[in-house]
Amino acid sequence: MLTADQQKPGTTRTLLTEKDAGGSVVSTVRRTVLPGGLRVVTEAMAGVRSASIGVWIGVGSRDETPTLSGACHFLEHLLFKGTPQRSALEISASLDAVGGEFNAFTAKEYTCFHARVLDVDLPLAVDVLGDMLSSSTIHPDDVEAEREVILDEIAMHDDDPEDVATNLFAETAWPSSPLGRPIAGTAASISRLTRAQVHRFYRQWYRPEQMVVAVAGNVDHTTVVRQVRKAFAPLLTDRHARPAPPRRAARFKRGAAGSAHTTRPFEQVNVLLGVNAINRTDERRYALGILNAAVGGGPSSRLFQEVREKRGLAYSIYSYANHYTDAGSFCVGAGCLPGKLDDVLSVVREELRAVADEGLTEEELVRGQGQLRGGLVLGLEDSASRMSRIAKAELLYDDLPSIDEVIGRIDAVTLDDVHALARSLFRQPETLVVVGPEQP
Numbered sequence: 547m548l549t550a551d552q553q554k555p556g557t558t559r560t561l562l563t564e565k566d567a568g569g570s571v572v573s574t575v576r577r578t579v580l581p582g583g584l585r586v587v588t589e590a591m592a593g594v595r596s597a598s599i600g601v602w603i604g605v606g607s608r609d610e611t612p613t614l615s616g617a618c619h620f621l622e623h624l625l626f627k628g629t630p631q632r633s634a635l636e637i638s639a640s641l642d643a644v645g646g647e648f649n650a651f652t653a654k655e656y657t658c659f660h661a662r663v664l665d666v667d668l669p670l671a672v673d674v675l676g677d678m679l680s681s682s683t684i685h686p687d688d689v690e691a692e693r694e695v696i697l698d699e700i701a702m703h704d705d706d707p708e709d710v711a712t713n714l715f716a717e718t719a720w721p722s723s724p725l726g727r728p729i730a731g732t733a734a735s736i737s738r739l740t741r742a743q744v745h746r747f748y749r750q751w752y753r754p755e756q757m758v759v760a761v762a763g764n765v766d767h768t769t770v771v772r773q774v775r776k777a778f779a780p781l782l783t784d785r786h787a788r789p790a791p792p793r794r795a796a797r798f799k800r801g802a803a804g805s806a807h808t809t810r811p812f813e814q815v816n817v818l819l820g821v822n823a824i825n826r827t828d829e830r831r832y833a834l835g836i837l838n839a840a841v842g843g844g845p846s847s848r849l850f851q852e853v854r855e856k857r858g859l860a861y862s863i864y865s866y867a868n869h870y871t872d873a874g875s876f877c878v879g880a881g882c883l884p885g886k887l888d889d890v891l892s893v894v895r896e897e898l899r900a901v902a903d904e905g906l907t908e909e910e911l912v913r914g915q916g917q918l919r920g921g922l923v924l925g926l927e928d929s930a931s932r933m934s935r936i937a938k939a940e941l942l943y944d945d946l947p948s949i950d951e952v953i954g955r956i957d958a959v960t961l962d963d964v965h966a967l968a969r970s971l972f973r974q975p976e977t978l979v980v981v982g983p984e985q986p
Contacts, residue, residue, distance in 0.1 A: 583755030616731015676777025719801030905965030
């Protein structure tokens with residue numbers, strides 16, 4: 547796939563065409579690079595009446611300095627507060643009036659503003675998002691009002707044991723990296739942030755070369771490009787700028803082993819036990835998906851059956867993987883009564899050791915492949931998920947395989963592939979965090 551930074555501004559390319567069994571085209575993905583380096587990527591889907599749009603910006607919490615911790619998330623909130631053309635109420639009411647879904651989120655490596663509307667209302671969604679992203683006023687009064695909202699949000703997360711454990715795990719695994727800081731920042735960092743700092747962050751990062759406008763559904767690419775060009779006109783001033791290339795990993799950033807405990811007045815203990823895994827673009831991610839399914843990815847997984855069904859040690863037991871450009875982790879999470887914690891950890895370690903020593907069974911491999919195939923296809927049946935897929939391919943992966951190609955990669959994974967990965971993961975020193983009542 548030709549990367550966007552190699553494509554000349556003002557040109558359009560077809561990235562992917564998918565056909566059904568009868569040879570009819572069911573979706574087409576196209577990319578246009580506008581002046582300023584703004585990318586417009588669309589997927590025309592047959593047989594739908596909705597359209598989903600996302601403006602994805604290649605900046606996340608890991609791009610903040612310690613002084614600016616939480617600035618990216620703070621800014622996400624503030625862009626809803628008004629422009630010279632629209633008040634905060636007008637921004638919200640415009641899409642409410644047509645039954646649209648409208649929201650945003652901040653991650654470690656990107657930020658997204660997204661909407662889902664009827665296809666006939668897509669021009670409105672493009673116009674509102676373009677106005678917000680290019681012309682936000684970031685008024686001082688709004689900064690102070692939203693500061694209180696975010697402090698409440700941080701307090702809310704601090705009352706959620708899984709959120710506390712997740713943040714503590716990141717802090718323990720990557721203590722000297724922005725990856726280790728919470729996306730929302732801390733009460734102290736948010737209290738210190740000034741309007742000037744947030745505004746500088748806005749002007750530094752919300753540049754067209756850092757943005758991807760992704761649209762999927764019942765859409766026409768040329769029409770969408772025309773709408774985006776008009777809505778984002780204030781940003782499209784440098785006719786020679788090229789899109790920023792995806793993040794590159796200079797080297798793998800290994801997480802630190804160790805343990806941490808924080809006391810909270812919860813009834814349960816929440817625990818995360820994790821190890822270093824693989825980064826976002828590692829080809830072994832398909833093997834890891836199958837491994838995760840077998841270890842703790844559902845009710846048929848080893849940990850669910852052994853910890854919950856057979857021994858009744860915990861109601862909640864699961865596993866998952868985190869992927870970043872230059873880092874990754876595989877984690878097992880559980881929530882249990884304090885008196886059962888040692889038994890839960892013993893069983894988890896025993897199961898991970900068994901998988902590292904013996905690998906999976908043929909039945910687990912087949913079941914894991916089926917789980918990934920089903921999750922992939924069923925997860926891409928609406929325009930919002932399709933929009934997210936093409937945006938991430940553009941912003942993070944430099945790769946947009948067809949659905950059949952992804953299924954082929956999943957089916958190509960062997961027992962030996964999964965076993966080799968399990969050995970490399972589960973024989974490493976672990977990172978363990980525990981959140982709950984004070985231990986005796």
